[in-house]
Amino acid sequence: MKNLHRKFAALTLVAGVASMFGAAGVAHAAYPDKAIRVIVPFAPGGSTDIVARIVTQKMGEVLGQAMVVENKGGAGGAIGASEAARAEPDGYTLSIATVSTMAVNPACRPKDLPYDPLKDFLPVTNFANVPNVIEVNPKFPAKTFKEFVQQLKDHPGKYTHGSSGTCSVLHLFGEAFKQATGTEAIHVPYKGSGPAVTDAVGGQIDSMFDNLPSSMGQIKAGKLRALAIAWPERLKALPDVPTLAEEGYPQLNQPAWYGLLAPKGTPKEIIDVLHDAAVKALKDPEVIASLEKQGAAPSGNTPDEFAKEIKEQYDWAHEVVKKGNITLE
Template identity: 55%
Template sequence: MKLHKLVLALMAGLAVAASASAQTYPNKAIKLIVPFAPGGTTDIVARIVGDKLAKELGQPVVIENRGGGGGSIGAQAIAKAEPDGYTIGVSTVSTHAVNAACNPKLGYDPITDFAPITNMARTPNVLTVNPKFPAQNFQQFLDYVKKNPGKLNYATSGTCSIQHMVGEQFKASTGTFILHIPYRGAGPALNDLLGGQVDMMFDNLPSSMSHIQAGKLRPLAIAWNKRLDALPNVPTFTELGLKQVNDPAWYGLVAPAKTPDDVIKKINAAAVKVLNMPEVRERMKASGAEPVGNTPAEHAAEIKSELEKMQNLVKKQGIKLD
């Protein structure tokens, strides 16, 4: 009987402590780990949100870039951090779906090692070719690719990068054979596409947009839910009958697993408020992103769905890490 009362007392004490923790949170700076180098879309989105999130939570939000391993080094740091709400990080298709699907020895589980907070933003992916490529639109492009199996190639930032997976999804959906040319990063891949050393690239729109606008790249299709105002003549992959290729990239917020639910709810409420601010929405739009701001459960479902899709694609295409 005494043991039973002791257990109940301990449980009550833990509940009170958790409640007090949530009420006083945050009382010091919050670290926001970005699992990629500064300057890319992931970093841009994190800084746009982090700046305003600090004001909403009343404490500094310090960005820490931990690049490497296609985002896996930073993601592992988030997963292994103390689950107290003072270390959060950015989730992406690469960190929470592609890496886990490609690498069975990954140092974290994208489902069980994280507590999703919200999806901050989505960005379109785009298929581009060098202007010298002998096709003016997607149908001409597809006809040419089918007539030249194995003679054409596409550049990516590396094996098992998101660009690689989009390329493989395109091949699987169209029954085509295009050679994969992996580079050490998206920058070198893009440079060789601009220079005509490679034929095509599946890229995140923000990093290609300036080259498209300058006429240095020709866009043929975008992965988005509708045509973009900035590219009104470029169809979506869904319009072209390739719904499986029509997935955009996304950038979420996650915390380590076992972070208290009340803390997660507090960060979510602040982040959603930030993402609905007109100035934040304008900055997102200018960078080529669309703000989201959904619930923890909705972001968890997005991660699970994307992971399953990538696992199936890796198996179907026989993709292996170098």
């Protein structure tokens, strides 16, 4: 009888343990069981915000829980990125990564940046890539990229180029161009790419280094002349515009990107769930079409691949800032 009691007790213990692990498994599999907050570190209406909303809306449908975008702009994205870095690593506060927040800010603000882009986040995936473009006012005395470079070399310091602000990613794109080509031009910073594009169209500045979506309408209307793009191949929308790699500058042929991050310490299982949902969303025809309207191409790469992209841009930005002695003064 005692042996029977011992066997029964043992079976009860095993069943209890199994039940406990089973319950834990069910609880874990339930992620997400509430809405997910997604911090966009820029104001509403910009490229970062638009791409984030397109993809996360579909991701929410895949996950069965809403992904709620919250805009936290300021300081070149540093305010929103800092808040995201301090969030609980439970999968319910995520953020959007850009070249500005993950590479340019750390290069320009190495001493006072309140987060570490390489240590405080776990990459989930790159949502989408966007071409960069070099463009001029149609009155500029250069029809091609090579003629543009030659004009700058023949007249150092005569011409101007606009950007979305000092130490913005577009500023660094222009500086990288000048360093690679050995040219000189006067940088004119603006409070955003929109005003810079407006002045490029009006002729107040001669040229512009921009993300293509901001300028595509003006290029199509003939109010700006695109000379080269940073993209793996020529775009169907601009078949006559060569890539920077074609022009002999592969080091400049880097697109902008917008991706998803989780705070450091987020369990791998949650990262996997989010990554799978993002990949499914980025294969949806409506999402693809919406991104293409913005001049963006879906990515959906692995966390490791996205981490590599971040590190490459991080190193690039530091090199450009150091060579150009660029500061935020």
